[in-house]
Amino acid sequence: MTNKQELQKVMERLESDAQSLPLARSVKDIVPAEGNPQAQLMFIGEAAGYHEHVERRPFVGPAGKLLTRSLEENGLKREDVWISNILKVRPPQNRDPLPEEIEAYRTYLDEEIQIIKPKIIATLGRFSMGKFIPDVYITRIHGQAHRVEWKGRKIIIFPMYHPAAALRNQKIMEAYKADFVKLANVLQTLIKQSEPGNTDDKTAISEENQTNLQLTLL
Numbered sequence: 001m002t003n004k005q006e007l008q009k010v011m012e013r014l015e016s017d018a019q020s021l022p023l024a025r026s027v028k029d030i031v032p033a034e035g036n037p038q039a040q041l042m043f044i045g046e047a048a049g050y051h052e053h054v055e056r057r058p059f060v061g062p063a064g065k066l067l068t069r070s071l072e073e074n075g076l077k078r079e080d081v082w083i084s085n086i087l088k089v090r091p092p093q094n095r096d097p098l099p100e101e102i103e104a105y106r107t108y109l110d111e112e113i114q115i116i117k118p119k120i121i122a123t124l125g126r127f128s129m130g131k132f133i134p135d136v137y138i139t140r141i142h143g144q145a146h147r148v149e150w151k152g153r154k155i156i157i158f159p160m161y162h163p164a165a166a167l168r169n170q171k172i173m174e175a176y177k178a179d180f181v182k183l184a185n186v187l188q189t190l191i192k193q194s195e196p197g198n199t200d201d202k203t204a205i206s207e208e209n210q211t212n213l214q215l216t217l218l
């Protein structure tokens, strides 16, 4: 089965599970992930907002427009990346996700990651960061690639501020924009490393390249 078919199956299961999932009454409440099934870069946000709930697509409101523009400004295209969320629904009044809600939706997101195997996952905000790197402040670790162990393999996580936070605060906007430039650079380096003739595999980074990439090993 291709990645596209496998992801389609996951999204179909998510939709058919709707009635038993928290904050969803029917499939109309579900906001599936979307993007390129072969993406090298994946974004994980927090949860759907008003616009996402209406359109049933992730990151299509003001925060999503900023994300799309940031991609373009850094030579990337929205249709080339995978865009997902911790919760595939909209919490009431856009409140923070609860632990049991995060747990209920975890299986779909985990499967997306395992199917796509992106070179790098950019987490948007503290909830998606906390999935991979718990008990740290985003102010301390944003804008650096972190190699973490996840389900028995090494993956690269790039924590970023949430674009909605950037829209609310000019200082965060500056950090968010600077981090986006770094993210695009790290992605380019990872792509170069995995080109034919390079012996590195797609999840491992050689010791000498770690400095290059400014990787922080937790």
Ligand code: URA
Binding pocket: 045, 046, 047, 048, 049, 052, 057, 058, 059, 060, 061, 063, 064, 085, 164
């Ligand atoms: N904020 C998120 O975290 N996800 C979306 O899809 C939209 C806004």
